[in-house]
Every structure is written in structure tokens, then in C-alpha cells.
Amino acid sequence: MKLLAGAGLALLSAVQPAQEDARAAGPLLPFDAVAYLTGRFKPDTSAAFVLLPAEVAGARQIWLRREAAQALIRMTAAARDDGIALQLLSGTRSFADQKAIWEAKFSGRRTSAGRNLARDFPDTRQRVEAILRYSSAPGTSRHHWGTDIDLNSTSMSWWTTRDGMAALTWLHRRGGEFGFELPYPPRREHGYRYEPWHWSYAPLARPLLVRHYRKMITAQDLGEFLGAGQFQQLPWMEWYVEGVAGVLK
Ligand SMILES: [Zn+2]
Numbered sequence: 745m746k747l748l749a750g751a752g753l754a755l756l757s758a759v760q761p762a763q764e765d766a767r768a769a770g771p772l773l774p775f776d777a778v779a780y781l782t783g784r785f786k787p788d789t790s791a792a793f794v795l796l797p798a799e800v801a802g803a804r805q806i807w808l809r810r811e812a813a814q815a816l817i818r819m820t821a822a823a824r825d826d827g828i829a830l831q832l833l834s835g836t837r838s839f840a841d842q843k844a845i846w847e848a849k850f851s852g853r854r855t856s857a858g859r860n861l862a863r864d865f866p867d868t869r870q871r872v873e874a875i876l877r878y879s880s881a882p883g884t885s886r887h888h889w890g891t892d893i894d895l896n897s898t899s900m901s902w903w904t905t906r907d908g909m910a911a912l913t914w915l916h917r918r919g920g921e922f923g924f925e926l927p928y929p930p931r932r933e934h935g936y937r938y939e940p941w942h943w944s945y946a947p948l949a950r951p952l953l954v955r956h957y958r959k960m961i962t963a964q965d966l967g968e969f970l971g972a973g974q975f976q977q978l979p980w981m982e983w984y985v986e987g988v989a990g991v992l993k
Contacts, residue, residue: 778965781957783839783888806835809890812945819922828914834894837887843969849875850970872974877937883966891949894941903940923947927988935987950992
């Protein structure tokens with residue numbers, strides 16, 4: 745079992761700065777490149793992935809790349825010392841996980857920002873673009889890589905509360921020390937809406953995007969899901985996959 749159970753103190757004394765984790769780690773691509781980058785693998789079959797301890801993830805079963813998990817455990821402890829509670833909500837997601845989210849929104853079974861997109865956007869292209877305000881298509885999510893996390897709340901209103909603003913201020917001030925950057929800040933030209941909860945472990949995520957994903961993955965590699973045909977025309981790589989903060993590309 746690759747659980748980092750109760751690893752807090754032992755791990756904290758053995759850790760390296762974030763930049764060194766990536767160098768000390770195994771291969772950047774622990775699975776076949778296309779399968780890995782599009783979320784078609786089982787994290788529990790590779791030593792490159794670990795299950796997060798309850799002190800970080802609570803009762804949720806969340807897997808991350810080992811270096812990202814170690815950095816997150818350190819960051820959570822540092823935040824706690826500063827009076828900030830960080831709760832991990834989501835980490836690695838498979839193609840199947842993302843396809844379920846996507847297709848529920850596409851078919852109107854699940855709302856997006858309170859709207860039934862199947863009803864409001866009968867035109868497929870417009871519906872796909874509406875889903876893309878808040879959700880990535882299967883095969884294009886940074887959550888596939890095990891480097892990206894959602895923290896505390898995926899409700900924008902929480903981040904405007906006192907606790908939310910304190911957590912966000914802390915993450916902006918100290919997240920980078922642990923390797924975590926915000927991929928979807930406000931005021932980008934293209935891409936998903938601002939997501940203050942989504943943080944990315946840059947020492948792994950940046951080379952995965954720059955050296956591999958953008959050179960290798962095509963619309964054909966995304967496979968089958970409702971609305972997939974739109975990705976033959978949409979500039980999904982430029983607007984969405986690469987529509988991230990400059991520090992991550
Ligand atoms: Zn996310």
C-alpha cells in the first residue's frame with residue numbers, strides 16, 4: 745500500500761525543496777505517454793502515485809503524483825502553522841471520471857453554474873463552449889496528470905468569505921514555495937473561468953505540458969464522448985490546454 749499514512753512528521757523531516765522533488769523523482773511519464781496524459785491509467789498500479797493521508801484529504805480517497813503529494817503535505821502543515829486550513833477536495837481524475845462529469849452537463853442531467861446547458865444551448869458548438877467555461881473535456885484535464893488539486897471549495901462565493909480570502913491570500917503568498925501555482929487566474933485571454941480553488945504542482949505539470957502534451961496529443965487522442973466531434977474545429981489546445989498562467993507554460 746502506497747499510503748502516506750501518518751507520514752506528516754516523518755515526511756516533513758525528510759523533504760527537499762519543491763524544485764528538487766521533480767529531479768529526484770522517477771520518470772516524468774510513469775505510463776505510456778498518450779494513455780497517461782489523457783487519463784487512461786490506474787494510479788494504484790504505479791509507484792509514481794500515492795494515496796493522500798487523512799490529515800490532508802479527510803475521508804476522500806485521493807491520489808496524486810508522489811512529489812506533488814509530498815509538497816502538498818508540507819504546504820498544508822505550513823498553512824496550519826499560519827492558522828490557515830487547507831482541505832484537499834480533488835486530485836487525480838481518470839478519463840472516465842471526466843467523461844461522466846462532461847456528459848452529465850452535455851445531456852442536462854447536471855447543471856453548470858445553475859443552468860441546464862442541454863436546454864439553453866440546442867446548438868452543439870455553443871453547448872460545448874458553455875461547458876468549457878467551467879469543465880474540461882475528457883482527455884484534456886490537468887487533473888488527469890496527478891499534478892493538480894482542488895482545495896477547500898469549488899464555490900466561488902466561498903472564496904469571497906473571510907476564511908476564503910485568508911486562504912487565497914496565503915496560497916498566493918506561499919504556494920510557490922511548495923511548487924504550487926494557479927493555472928486559471930482571472931483576466932486571461934482564453935480558456936476556463938477563474939478558479940481560485942485549482943492549484944497545480946509546477947515542477948511536474950509545466951514539463952508535462954511543455955515537453956509532452958502540446959507536442960503529442962491530438963483531437964483523435966481524446967477519444968469518444970458526447971460532443972467530441974466539435975474538437976476537430978475548436979482551438980482547444982491553444983485556448984484551453986494552453987490557456988493557463990504564463991508560469992505554467
Ligand atoms: Zn480543478
